[in-house]
Amino acid sequence: MVTGDRRRRVTITDVADHARVSTTAVSKVLRNAYGVSAAMRAKVQAAIDELGYRPHNAARAMRGRTFTIGVLLPHIRNPFFAEILDALTEEISGHGYQAIMVQGGDADPEAERRASDALVDRQVDGVLMVAPACTKAQLEALARSVPTVVLGRHDRSALYDCVLDDDEVGAELVVEHLIALGHRRIGHITQRDPLSGRPAALLQTIRARTYERVMAEHDLADQIALAATAYTEEGGYEGARELLTRAPRPTAIFAGSDQVAFGALAAIHEAGLAVPGDISVAGYDNARMIRLAHISLTSVDQNGAIMGKIAGRLLLERIGGRAAAVRFAVIPTLVTRRSTAPPRSRG
Amino acid sequence: MVTGDRRRRVTITDVADHARVSTTAVSKVLRNAYGVSAAMRAKVQAAIDELGYRPHNAARAMRGRTFTIGVLLPHIRNPFFAEILDALTEEISGHGYQAIMVQGGDADPEAERRASDALVDRQVDGVLMVAPACTKAQLEALARSVPTVVLGRHDRSALYDCVLDDDEVGAELVVEHLIALGHRRIGHITQRDPLSGRPAALLQTIRARTYERVMAEHDLADQIALAATAYTEEGGYEGARELLTRAPRPTAIFAGSDQVAFGALAAIHEAGLAVPGDISVAGYDNARMIRLAHISLTSVDQNGAIMGKIAGRLLLERIGGRAAAVRFAVIPTLVTRRSTAPPRSRG
DNA sequence: CTCAGAGTGGGTAACGTTACCCATCGCGTG
DNA sequence: CACGCGATGGGTAACGTTACCCACTCTGAG
Numbered sequence: 125m126v127t128g129d130r131r132r133r134v135t136i137t138d139v140a141d142h143a144r145v146s147t148t149a150v151s152k153v154l155r156n157a158y159g160v161s162a163a164m165r166a167k168v169q170a171a172i173d174e175l176g177y178r179p180h181n182a183a184r185a186m187r188g189r190t191f192t193i194g195v196l197l198p199h200i201r202n203p204f205f206a207e208i209l210d211a212l213t214e215e216i217s218g219h220g221y222q223a224i225m226v227q228g229g230d231a232d233p234e235a236e237r238r239a240s241d242a243l244v245d246r247q248v249d250g251v252l253m254v255a256p257a258c259t260k261a262q263l264e265a266l267a268r269s270v271p272t273v274v275l276g277r278h279d280r281s282a283l284y285d286c287v288l289d290d291d292e293v294g295a296e297l298v299v300e301h302l303i304a305l306g307h308r309r310i311g312h313i314t315q316r317d318p319l320s321g322r323p324a325a326l327l328q329t330i331r332a333r334t335y336e337r338v339m340a341e342h343d344l345a346d347q348i349a350l351a352a353t354a355y356t357e358e359g360g361y362e363g364a365r366e367l368l369t370r371a372p373r374p375t376a377i378f379a380g381s382d383q384v385a386f387g388a389l390a391a392i393h394e395a396g397l398a399v400p401g402d403i404s405v406a407g408y409d410n411a412r413m414i415r416l417a418h419i420s421l422t423s424v425d426q427n428g429a430i431m432g433k434i435a436g437r438l439l440l441e442r443i444g445g446r447a448a449a450v451r452f453a454v455i456p457t458l459v460t461r462r463s464t465a466p467p468r469s470r471g
Numbered sequence: 472m473v474t475g476d477r478r479r480r481v482t483i484t485d486v487a488d489h490a491r492v493s494t495t496a497v498s499k500v501l502r503n504a505y506g507v508s509a510a511m512r513a514k515v516q517a518a519i520d521e522l523g524y525r526p527h528n529a530a531r532a533m534r535g536r537t538f539t540i541g542v543l544l545p546h547i548r549n550p551f552f553a554e555i556l557d558a559l560t561e562e563i564s565g566h567g568y569q570a571i572m573v574q575g576g577d578a579d580p581e582a583e584r585r586a587s588d589a590l591v592d593r594q595v596d597g598v599l600m601v602a603p604a605c606t607k608a609q610l611e612a613l614a615r616s617v618p619t620v621v622l623g624r625h626d627r628s629a630l631y632d633c634v635l636d637d638d639e640v641g642a643e644l645v646v647e648h649l650i651a652l653g654h655r656r657i658g659h660i661t662q663r664d665p666l667s668g669r670p671a672a673l674l675q676t677i678r679a680r681t682y683e684r685v686m687a688e689h690d691l692a693d694q695i696a697l698a699a700t701a702y703t704e705e706g707g708y709e710g711a712r713e714l715l716t717r718a719p720r721p722t723a724i725f726a727g728s729d730q731v732a733f734g735a736l737a738a739i740h741e742a743g744l745a746v747p748g749d750i751s752v753a754g755y756d757n758a759r760m761i762r763l764a765h766i767s768l769t770s771v772d773q774n775g776a777i778m779g780k781i782a783g784r785l786l787l788e789r790i791g792g793r794a795a796a797v798r799f800a801v802i803p804t805l806v807t808r809r810s811t812a813p814p815r816s817r818g
Numbered sequence: 819c820t821c822a823g824a825g826t827g828g829g830t831a832a833c834g835t836t837a838c839c840c841a842t843c844g845c846g847t848g
Numbered sequence: 849c850a851c852g853c854g855a856t857g858g859g860t861a862a863c864g865t866t867a868c869c870c871a872c873t874c875t876g877a878g
Contacts, residue, residue: 135834146858151836159856181592182532183834186863190529192593200547200556200572209547213574222589225547225572227560242569245528246539246593357760383760390763413704413730416737482864493828498866506826530864533833 134177143171154179155188185247193223193439194243194251198230201356202383204409204428205254208275211432212252219440224248231315231354233258240266250439253277260325271442273435279325285438285450289426291327294456295334295378298406298424301458302376303342306466307404310339311349311374313363313384328355328380331408335378349374353384360387368395375403375467382407382414385421385463400465410459420462427454481524490518501526502535532594540570540786541590541598545577548703549730551756551775552601555622558779559599566787571595578662578701580605587613597786600624602674618789620782626672632785632797636773638674641803642681642725645753645771648805649723650689653813654751657686658696658721660710660731675702675727678755682725696721700731707734715742722750722814729754729761732768732810747812757806767809774801 136154140147145168152160153168171177181190193216197205213223226242229235236258243251248270255276256263266272267283275287302310312335315328324330332350339348351366353359360379367374368391377392379385385407392403399405407414410425434452441450483501487494492515499507500515518524528537540563544552560570573589576582583605590598595617602623603610613619614630622634649657659682662675671677679697686695698713700706707726714721715738724739726732732754739750746752754761757772781799788797 133834136836137834147835148837148858148860149856152857155836157836161856164857178588178592180594180834182529182537182594183863184836185529186533186834186865187836189836190593197547199553200544201550201553203548206546206548209574222573224589224593225574226569227556227572241525242571245525246537246571247527247529357763361763386760387763389765393765413733416704416708416734418736418740480864483866484864494865495828495830495867496826499827502866504866508826511827527864530833531866533835533864534866535833536866 133180134175135180136177139168139171139175139177142175143167189249189443190247191221192246192248193221193436194240194246194248195223195225195254196228196236196239196243196251196256197225197254198228198236198257200225200227202381202409203411203413204382207428208254208432208435211429212436213432215433215436216440221249221440228256230356231257233262237262244270249443252435252439255327257326271439273438273442275431275435276327277325278327278330280449280451282449285442285452287431287435287438287452288454289327289431289456290453291330291456292334294408294424294426294458295331296338297456297458298378298408298422299335299338301422301460302378302404302406302464303338303344305376305404305464307376308344308467309347309349309372309374310335310344310376310378311351311367311370312378312380313351313353313360313367313388314380315355315359316352331380355381355384357383357387357390360384360389361391362387364388364391365395368392368397373403376464377403377405379405379407382409382411382421382423385423386414386419389419389421389463399463401468404464404467406464415461422458422460422462422464424456425459426456430454480527481522482527483524486515486518486522486524489522490514536596536790537594538568539593539595540568540783541587541593541595542570542572542601543575543583543586543590543598543603544572544601545575545583545604547572547574549728549756550758550760551729551773554775555601555779555782558776559783560779562780562783563787568596568787575603577703578604580609584609591617596790599782599786604673607672618786620785620789622778622782623674624672625674625677627796627798629796632789632799634778634782634785634799635801636674636778636803637800638677638803639681641755641771641773641805642678643685644803644805645725645755645769646682646685648769648807649725649751649753649811650685650691652723652751652811654723655691656694656696656719656721657682657691657723657725658698658714658717659725659727660698660700660707660714660735661727662702662706663699678727702728702731704730704734704737707731707736708738709734711735711738712742715739715744720750723811724750724752726752726754729756729758729768729770732770733761733766736766736768736810746810748815751811751814753811762808769805769807769809769811771803772806773803777801 136147136150140150150168153165184190226239228239250271253274260279264283272284274284314332351363353363377388379388385405397403407421407423410423414421483494483497487497497515500512531537573586575586597618600621607626611630619631621631661679698710700710724735726735732752744750754768754770757770761768
């Protein structure tokens with residue numbers, strides 16, 4: 125225990141002096157590098173423990189690795205992100221890595237670029253982009269300067285790895301489920317596209333397109349009712365209000381995410397309608413809270429824990445030198461609960 | 472637009488060469504330092520823009536500021552944190568600062584220490600600790616090495632600033648509200664204390680103590696019913712189940728947070744009871760989602776936006792050199808909604 | 819006309835770490 | 849016995865930036 129108020133940081137030189145070896149030797153021990161005897165390792169480790177030394181990250185960043193993974197999230201309002209982050213953290217911390225997060229700003233490509241720049245400027249060893257709203261070109265530019273894994277987009281690129289949920293399967297499960305229950309007038313709430321380019325790689329686009337496709341396959345193309353708002357509670361509220369004004373009213377709503385479904389439930393309740401009596405509602409993400417009894421929302425589970433774990437592993441591999449791009453898709457499953465049921469009156 | 476695949480970062484030297492000035496001059500412009508003419512400033516700025524230069528943060532960290540604020544959150548599952556973070560970001564970004572977040576691990580002092588170490592190692596200019604679970608001594612140790620603001624704790628320290636909600640006022644508002652409605656058997660769900668020391672500075676402790684005090688003041692000390700679980704949906708669910716087994720059953724539950732209240736609603740629903748018919752429920756935080764029609768939870772609003780903004784300002788001031796400690800308390804307000812009502816049968 | 823002092827710009831030595839290279843020591847082999 | 853080579857440890861030059869100090873040029877007052 126060192127006393128004294130304004131104490132200088134313990135540096136690698138202090139450790140080297142204390143162990144009577146060179147700074148190079150200490151550095152080798154720290155990095156598990158080649159050319160260190162067991163005796164040397166023990167001696168240095170003892171000095172490190174005794175002095176309470178921790179490597180200075182900024183200094184490391186000047187020469188080598190920072191042992192830091194940057195995670196860019198659109199925002200921290202979606203509990204699904206928490207599951208991904210927890211799994212990622214667990215996967216990388218065993219290898220001495222630390223995750224830092226920055227907010228990208230929902231569907232704001234400019235803010236997102238600033239945020240990813242911030243990570244690059246802070247010299248992270250790898251970046252995980254969670255559901256980014258920017259263009260593929262921007263992602264590739266990023267991937268050129270730092271190992272990159274993109275989560276939740278359907279792009280294919282030779283420069284970065286992808287971890288994603290097979291949103292086509294998920295959306296199909298929902299729509300087929302609703303149709304099998306007997307619904308014909310099924311509405312969908314999706315996210316307004318942020319970019320003029322309308323990148324077909326965005327998960328909300330896939331879900332919406334699949335909804336349209338499955339509807340058409342069942343000869344229900346004329347029943348398609350899309351509300352384009354946002355993947356938030358507010359978006360769900362507005363989207364549902366809009367769908368409820370249609371005549372005839374939909375008997376089921378496929379919400380693009382659980383948050384959207386949550387907002388939709390509010391609008392439905394406010395309109396004096398019952399779930400699932402008057403309207404069935406299904407979400408996407410299987411967030412923890414929607415499982416609870418008073419919500420009990422039918423939803424698509426996309427196993428965020430596995431996605432986070434894989435994303436971490438892919439990042440470590442890329443940092444380790446892998447150049448070939450990898451794509452990993454989770455196959456989602458449908459979890460039916462009490463928010464979906466056959467429509468009240470047929471025909 | 473520079474081409475070439477593996478391109479080197481643009482450095483301050485490149486900018487200096489391009490503008491035909493010294494690196495010192497460029498550095499001065501970057502930092503808005505004294506001793507730069509308008510002509511110099513313009514010339515350097517032009518070179519910066521032309522080359523697309525961005526300062527290398529790690530290099531800065533070796534000598535001066537990193538223009539980075541570290542935010543330690545227990546987790547990212549509480550939407551209230553998002554409000555704080557948004558306001559903080561807005562406040563500091565105007566001054567060129569960027570916020571990075573790390574997860575502290577809920578109620579795990581060891582994980583929390585690792586996380587705050589990680590921020591210090593990454594040479595952040597200031598740290599915002601949101602609802603930390605560690606001891607005051609640990610916070611003071613941190614504050615000795617980096618400007619620190621603590622949000623959501625009631626400690627008083629000469630070494631760091633505090634931003635907090637007056638949880639005593641908030642808890643009082645809730646309990647007084649329930650009593651005024653006619654409730655006598657009022658239960659409370661709180662968080663089990665993580666530390667053996669039982670720091671009276673934790674917000675959950677304040678809320679629980681205030682609940683007990685107000686109950687006693689109304690001669691309801693014998694009606695006190697405490698369930699100690701966790702500030703999560705699961706904690707609320709378990710806590711409510713426990714309280715519902717008591718005989719006679721409480722007619723109202725004051726949940727320590729909105730998430731807790733949310734879980735409690737599930738347990739109440741599962742037990743076949745109605746809210747507020749059979750049981751009133753009140754939360755704390757006034758999270759956005761609980762305002763929605765189908766939840767409509769009575770809650771305490773503690774204005775996270777102002778707290779985040781103030782926290783940012785205090786950090787900037789501390790980085791600027793202020794040494795005197797500051798304490799800023801927000802006075803919360805009660806927002807009554809449809810989850811609280813008079814008990815069904817009096818007496 | 820001299821000189822003080824403000825205003826401006828630059829030279830340089832750090833900051834803590836690692837990559838690269840070299841020196842040394844044993845030991846086994848031709 | 850000489851030689852080569854693997855194993856080990858160390859010396860040193862970066863990495864990009866800023867703090868500190870110094871040099872030079874004006875301007876205006878004495």
